Amino acid sequence: MKITKDLYQGSLALLTDFYQLTMAYAYWKSGKSEQEAVFNLFFRKHPFQSGFTIAAGLEYVVDFCNNFTFNEDDLSYLGNMKNSDGSPVFVPDFLDYLKEMKFSCDIDAVEEGTVVFPHTPLIRVKGPLIQCQLLETALLNIINFQTLIATKAARVVLAAKGDSVLEFGLRRAQGIDGALAASRASYIGGCSATSNVMAGKLFGIPVSGTHAHSWIMSFDTELEAFKAYADAFPEKCIFLVDTYDTVNGIRNAIEVGKILRENGKEMLGVRIDSGDLAYFSNIAREMLDEAGFPDAKVVASNDLDEHIITSLKIQEASISVWGVGTKLVTAYDQPALGAVYKLAAIKNKEGVWEPKVKVSQQSIKINIPGEHQISRFLRNGRAVADMIFLQEDVDNKSSVMIIDPIDSTKRKRLNLGDLEEYKLLKPIFKAGQQVYVCPPIEAIKQNTKDNLQCFDKTHKRLTNPHVYPVGLEENLYQLRTDLVFKMKNYDQE
Amino acid sequence: MKITKDLYQGSLALLTDFYQLTMAYAYWKSGKSEQEAVFNLFFRKHPFQSGFTIAAGLEYVVDFCNNFTFNEDDLSYLGNMKNSDGSPVFVPDFLDYLKEMKFSCDIDAVEEGTVVFPHTPLIRVKGPLIQCQLLETALLNIINFQTLIATKAARVVLAAKGDSVLEFGLRRAQGIDGALAASRASYIGGCSATSNVMAGKLFGIPVSGTHAHSWIMSFDTELEAFKAYADAFPEKCIFLVDTYDTVNGIRNAIEVGKILRENGKEMLGVRIDSGDLAYFSNIAREMLDEAGFPDAKVVASNDLDEHIITSLKIQEASISVWGVGTKLVTAYDQPALGAVYKLAAIKNKEGVWEPKVKVSQQSIKINIPGEHQISRFLRNGRAVADMIFLQEDVDNKSSVMIIDPIDSTKRKRLNLGDLEEYKLLKPIFKAGQQVYVCPPIEAIKQNTKDNLQCFDKTHKRLTNPHVYPVGLEENLYQLRTDLVFKMKNYDQE
The missing domain is CATH 3.20.140.10 (nicotinate phosphoribosyltransferase)
Structure with a gap:
């Protein structure tokens, strides 16, 4: 796989600080x-x-x-750089040197x-x-970024103590590649899947996801929305239950879970994305168990990190799948590794x-x-x-x-x-x-x-x-x- | 200018959470x-x-x-997604629908x-x-990321009270585009230039930079290194003075500044990248003034942000150009905007x-x-x-x-x-x-x-x-x- 070549047009040789080029020129000039x-x-x-x-x-x-070469575009950009007196910053012979340079380290x-x-x-x-x-x-x-995120992911996965951790960070990540590279590094660190479809395609990572609040809101009632989703994806029903009222949402999920079961399918679980996760996950667990869905999972998300997951575990929250976004993909508590x-x-x-x-x-x-x-x-x-x-x-x-x-x-x-x-x-x-x-x-x-x-x-x-x-x-x-x-x-x- | 088209290969239609596609399918299926x-x-x-x-x-x-279309690659990736029973997640008719979809919002x-x-x-x-x-x-x-960084940059620029702020963040940024988009947003927020040459080329932003510690270390002595740099870039001499001993570094810079002046050129200034910036910038200012270089600037860098700049201003540090990297391009104290x-x-x-x-x-x-x-x-x-x-x-x-x-x-x-x-x-x-x-x-x-x-x-x-x-x-x-x-x-x- 050629990641940067598949992802980016042209050359990345100019993905560098300008002082590397001025030093390169000065090295060249001083032999x-x-x-x-x-x-x-x-x-x-x-x-x-x-x-x-x-x-x-x-x-x-x-x-x-492997792709480290200055292309014509790069060289013409550098060739057009001027000093304050209008003279070119880099002489043509140096640009020829860059053009001919072959990576040999x-x-x-x-x-x-x-x-x-x-x-x-x-x-x-x-x-x-x-x-x-x-x-x-x-x-x-x-290296700074991917190492940072792989480390964060490993910590989150350690905190989850064997539960699945899903990486959901694309919408809050730092730019397009800030998301893609984070999805890759999170998987390396131990996450089970990403929500980022492009990362799935580029890196061969499993992708996951079901539906958002807007799905529910686009219907007249939540029940109607769950039914329509079950109709489209009978195999993949994790219902998001907190659009209006979480307890009522769980009730609606159970109702649709029963319909699914009549048709030979099983609801996979419910997701809670707001409110007190310790409180509502335990209510969800009880309601699901009582209704005969002991295998339905409770998925939780909402600004999770390794510390909040640890705290929820200590509180015996009934969560078995953790959706982690912002705090993972931006390494929120320390967003840069200083390598x-x-x-x-x-x-x-x-x-x-x-x-x-x-x-x-x-x-x-x-x-x-x-x-x-x-x-x-x-x-x-x-x-x-x-x-x-x-x-x-x-x-x-x-x-x-x-x-x-x-x-x-x-x-x-x-x-x-x-x-x-x-x-x-x-x-x-x-x-x-x-x-x-x-x-x-x-x-x-x-x-x-x-x-x-x-x-x-x-x-x-x-x-x-x-x-x-x-x-x-x-x-x-x-x-x-x-x-x-x-x-x-x-x-x- | 077509940023994403110039930068990225192929389509970005899959730069989305998987649940957008499952919802899309379910919307389509429910009419x-x-x-x-x-x-x-x-x-x-x-x-x-x-x-x-x-x-x-x-x-x-x-x-x-403008470039929102699913290409053959995207559709074939989606077409190959399977449910646990081996059936395809998305039926071919839906993929045809995506293929024909024209952005019409x-x-x-x-x-x-x-x-x-x-x-x-x-x-x-x-x-x-x-x-x-x-x-x-x-x-x-x-929007989340660029808005975050433009805001951070505006705050840093406000703190600098009219001094130039240079964005130096590429090496610590969150991925390739995490750097490029940050350079763009920093410039929008008020920075004067970036060190990121590729951002300079893509967005037409001024680039800036001189040399690093490795330049100095590659010579036997600092003085020799400054002389060689002055020889290559007589117009662009900002000497980094803290590789071995800052005070001695300033002395060497002044010596080479005098040689430059004999040849009709002016040293632009010195850069300090470590140690106590308030203390050393004032020493540099005094030494430069005494030696007859009142116009030479003192450039400072080293984990700066709006608060440290404010503090250095209050302490009357003699800094007139601020190089800001990590804390700007990662928005260190809050690395995500929750839009x-x-x-x-x-x-x-x-x-x-x-x-x-x-x-x-x-x-x-x-x-x-x-x-x-x-x-x-x-x-x-x-x-x-x-x-x-x-x-x-x-x-x-x-x-x-x-x-x-x-x-x-x-x-x-x-x-x-x-x-x-x-x-x-x-x-x-x-x-x-x-x-x-x-x-x-x-x-x-x-x-x-x-x-x-x-x-x-x-x-x-x-x-x-x-x-x-x-x-x-x-x-x-x-x-x-x-x-x-x-x-x-x-x-x-």
């Missing part, structure tokens, strides 16, 4: 465009005060990179559906400086790789230099720690020490003989050629489930989760510290 | 598909506790409606850039029930229009029945009240009473002779034909500015704004009350 570099895409804090994050968006990235990435943690790269890009730079913004746009994309190493003129750090007044903003790998260690199928390291630093070692990137007094020794080790970064592109087969969405969804299974439930707690250990291998920690001291230049001044 | 209806799109509360909202997104809607709408208030329709759709229903989700998706789309009237079998209300336990969720117009009344160019009314109720009246839709004790009498009156809903489509010319984006931006100018500054205050009076004309108020009583059926039971 640095082909200098090799490594960039890491990572985030610094879990969203939603979560104890885990679910990586998502890689298939979009693969598709974006290596990309390694964490697979979609993987549980990930702060500071560890989700994507590592290695290649000509100019290309690494031109990919930055689109990669961040794609960044930082230069980690560059090959100098002598052909030697130099690790790089950006120093900052804010310690959390200091990146991790070098071309890393990440290992996840498990004991009896249970994850115990993640390690960020340079390959040469761990070869032939029987144990390693990992050090927290922020608080260096937090350390953990890992005896490698006792542990299963999984490398999280997988090769996706080699010299611009795709070497990874993007799995079908069902497999990604399963990967999320399997990944979460490996973590202790205390890491998955929705509030104040137990912090999972992630650290730098000690040599890498030392390298980073040395570089920061060198850049901060404490001895001078 | 109601051509029954005429009126739907209103409106919101119930200003976002961000704002005192005003800026309407945006209409050009997308126009484009969506009347649409009236508030122009983009108009200041709008809760309960007043932003869009009114009148036409065959089935078409009104099939438009719902896409219209909400488009809804409700049936307001339907023509019965006898050809008589019947006004419709949805009753609810939540008073704010009761809609306003009938096919309204909205008038805005001004005195000496200053807006005094908006009125929602049915045309026949005000013809030939010299004064009207308006009544708050939630609190009926809040009323205001308007003497029409004293006041200028503007009708806010303009005809956009008549019987499916576009009759409105979408203005260029610069005109929309100007409309926002002109509209805001008409409102007292107390309505534009960022916190606890003065509430602007919006009410139902008294006959409409009475009609609504009568209908609610009828539906609530208090006399029975």
Whole structure:
């Protein structure tokens, strides 16, 4: 499947910040465009005060990179940009360079559906400086959002404790793709279906839905409306009961449920979209049970999120299907993941790789230099720690020490003989050629489930989760510290 | 310009909730598909506790409606949907109906850039029930998001009190179109430029940007990096000074500024992206002034929003250009506008229009029945009240009473002779034909500015704004009350 190509006309090469193009031009002008570099895409804090994050968006990235070319339209737009004195911003030779540019990077990435943690790269890009730079913004746009929503969905699904969660967010989502990508990521995170038909078509996700208040209001009476709906969809009757009066609505649903049964069909349930969901769901359950419909489900919606679902569960609301919209697809309580994309190493003129750090007044903003790998260690199928390291630093070692990137007094020794080790970064592109087969969405969804299974439930707690250990291998920690001291230049001044 | 057509492949007809299609089928099956209806799109509360909202997104809607057809791909996807017993969800005759369906609605709408208030329709759709229903989700998706962002942008621009505000949000936006539509809406709301090059190309918005930390880090020293940038873009030098040490960065910028000046060029300024912006902007200002660069600007970015800008202004930070990203394009403190789309009237079998209300336990969720117009009344160019009314109720009246839709004790009498009156809903489509010319984006931006100018500054205050009076004309108020009583059926039971 070619998502961006199927969805968007023309090229997406201009889906970038303008400064990537001015830097590209300046790299080209200073003869640095082909200098090799490594960039890491990572985030610094879990969203939603979560104890885990679910990586998502890689298939979009693969598709974006496979189609990464500036077309005539793009080049003519850039060619027409003028400085204040009327001279062109970009000289024609540079535009020719862009036209001929072929994507030739290596990309390694964490697979979609993987549980990930702060500071560890989700994507590592290695290649000509100019290309690494031109990919930055689109990669961040794609990964930031889908990872955010997959994580939110996983939390909502955890709160629902085995009940189905349906994603209903299209009408409140942030733009067209804000909806489509959210539907995809929600499914990856564990939702059972989406209301978004276009997402169903594009991504092969199940779609679901029945009718709205307007259906009821377009008839003289609610009963008439339910009957007409049952006539059209005898197999798919979930009646929305709160247009006028919820209790009366349930009564009407039961009446039509009985007619359906006389014709050999079963009403699937009722939906409540307003009012006190704990109160009305229990009334609905009682009325349905008494009327002989114990299998009819109560579907609830109305600004739900993981916290409200948890509260309704505690109150023993009789809800077995949860329709979640706005708060899921916009990640309402934290609508952006702040992942960044930082230069980690560059090959100098002598052909030697130099690790790089950006120093900052804010310690959390200091990146991790070098071309890393990440290992996840498990004991009896249970994850115990993640390690960020340079390959040469761990070869032939029987144990390693990992050090927290922020608080260096937090350390953990890992005896490698006792542990299963999984490398999280997988090769996706080699010299611009795709070497990874993007799995079908069902497999990604399963990967999320399997990944979460490996973590202790205390890491998955929705509030104040137990912090999972992630650290730098000690040599890498030392390298980073040395570089920061060198850049901060404490001895001078 | 054809936004959705230029941007997206194929048709967007499936950009809808599945229940719109099941309802469409059920309308068709019960012979109601051509029954005429009126739907209103409106919101119930200003976002961000704002005192005003800026309407945006209409050009997308126009484009969506002009291209509203189900193509072969869409129909084959729908045709392949199966019930649990393997039978098709939609019969072929219905799919043929969709294939032949021609958009034939009347649409009236508030122009983009108009200041709008809760309960007043932003869009009114009148036409065959089935078409009104099939438009719902896409219209909400488009209008909800762009209106939200235009409003946020207007607030940020108000806080900046005449300084330029640049929108930098692409990397943290919610998906590809979440970014593009946000750039468009931000410009409508008053931003001066975007970093998003594709938005620049699609919408004709100015783009802006210089370089990132990675530019600096790719050189051995910051000074070398600034010099190389100045060499490539002598006209566009805004140096990012906080990669290693902000004060030293400013020193390096000044050094390169002097070299530029020797070559007849002027450094435009410096950018600070981390640390204490009040503190460092004042240091930068002093150092630049002392070095003979009083015109060099200090650009600041780093999670800014209207409240942080206000605080920095109060602290007398020396910032004259504001780069705003995440918090603007995701509307961070309220990432969704809850606009809804409700049936307001339907023509019965006898050809008589019947006004419709949805009753609810939540008073704010009761809609306003009938096919309204909205008038805005001004005195000496200053807006005094908006009125929602049915045309026949005000013809030939010299004064009207308006009544708050939630609190009926809040009323205001308007003497029409004293006041200028503007009708806010303009005809956009008549019987499916576009009759409105979408203005260029610069005109929309100007409309926002002109509209805001008409409102007292107390309505534009960022916190606890003065509430602007919006009410139902008294006959409409009475009609609504009568209908609610009828539906609530208090006399029975």
